[in-house]
Amino acid sequence: xRRLTIVHPAIGHRRGERYIRSWQxxxxxxxxxxxxxxxxxDLRFYDDRMxxxxxxxATDAVVMSVETYTAKRAxxxxxxxxxxxxPVVFGGFHPTLVPDECALYAEAIVLGExxxxxxxxxxxLRHGTLRKRYRAQEQPSLASVRVxxxxxxxxxxxxxxxxxxxxxCRFACDFCAIQTFFGRTHRYRPTExx
Numbered sequence: 555x556r557r558l559t560i561v562h563p564a565i566g567h568r569r570g571e572r573y574i575r576s577w578q579x580x581x582x583x584x585x586x587x588x589x590x591x592x593x594x595x596d597l598r599f600y601d602d603r604m605x606x607x608x609x610x611x612a613t614d615a616v617v618m619s620v621e622t623y624t625a626k627r628a629x630x631x632x633x634x635x636x637x638x639x640x641p642v643v644f645g646g647f648h649p650t651l652v653p654d655e656c657a658l659y660a661e662a663i664v665l666g667e668x669x670x671x672x673x674x675x676x677x678x679l680r681h682g683t684l685r686k687r688y689r690a691q692e693q694p695s696l697a698s699v700r701v702x703x704x705x706x707x708x709x710x711x712x713x714x715x716x717x718x719x720x721x722x723c724r725f726a727c728d729f730c731a732i733q734t735f736f737g738r739t740h741r742y743r744p745t746e747x748x
Contacts, residue, residue, distance in 0.1 A: 555679040557596045559613040560584045560705065563620065563628040564602040578604060580711050582701065582718055583619035583646060589700035590672040599705035602627065609634045615679050619646035620656065622731070629659040636661075641684060643675060647731055653687065663687055666735075667721070669694030696721065696743040719748050 562581040581601065588597055600607045616635045620628045625648045632642040636659075645664035649656040656663050662684050664671060670690035678684045699718065720743055722736035 555595060555614040555676065557598065557613045557615075558591060558676075558679075559598045559600065559611070559616045560587055561607060561616055561618050561631055562599075562601045562603065563618055563624040563631055565623050565627065578711050579714065580703065580706050580709075580716055581619070582716050585701040585703055585705060586699060587617055587619070587645075587668065587672065588702035588705045590669060591676060591702075592673075595676065597705060601709060602631065604710060607631060607634075609638060613640055615641045615643060617643045617645065620644050620648040621646060622648045622651075624648075625656075632659045641679070643679075643684075647735055650735055651731060657686060661686075665689040667694055669699065693739070693741065696741055697747050699743065699747065717748060719743055 562584050584599055584601075588599065591597060598611065598613065616632070618628050618631065628644065628648075632644070635642050641661040642659070643662045643664065644656050644660040645668050649660075649663040650665045653663055653665060662675065662678075663686070664675060665687060666689055668675075668690075670692055671688045675684075675688055696718075701718075703715070720741055722738075722740040723730070723732045724738060724740045726733050726738055
């Protein structure tokens with residue numbers, strides 16, 4: 555694999571209307587995946603909220619972090635790439651919580667946090683041995699999270715940067731997916747890492 559395309563799916567679009575400006579913040583999951591990807595892979599990043607996705611641009615694979623509210627749009631985007639015989643990899647909350655549904659629209663899904671398993675996914679893509687599902691056995695250390703913000707260059711994001719200081723939540727609110735995804739744990743990033 556020489557080229558990888560990261561796509562941040564929008565919630566959806568209304569014909570003739572622009573996307574809600576207040577939502578145009580840098581999507582950290584895309585920058586984390588970029589930071590995990592080896593330097594010899596040519597990365598492309600497209601934010602569906604702000605730009606057209608060039609489906610016909612040459613790429614070896616597409617990866618998307620999918621939330622429940624972006625799932626329908628992610629499935630549409632994935633279908634366009636798959637029509638072009640480009641493998642799609644999903645990760646994030648939605649694939650972790652409803653893997654069987656997401657597996658219908660992607661060649662592979664990453665369950666849980668990607669840091670301890672992404673190198674294996676990339677290696678399998680390189681060798682044409684992509685598995686249907688990947689799950690790391692341990693939670694990653696947040697001290698080594700590397701956010702590659704260079705993928706945001708030239709995009710028209712709001713003039714503020716998001717920072718991840720921790721993951722999870724110790725509360726068990728029944729309406730929230732965070733406690734299901736992280737198993738009611740809460741981990742902090744070391745101050746110097748933040």
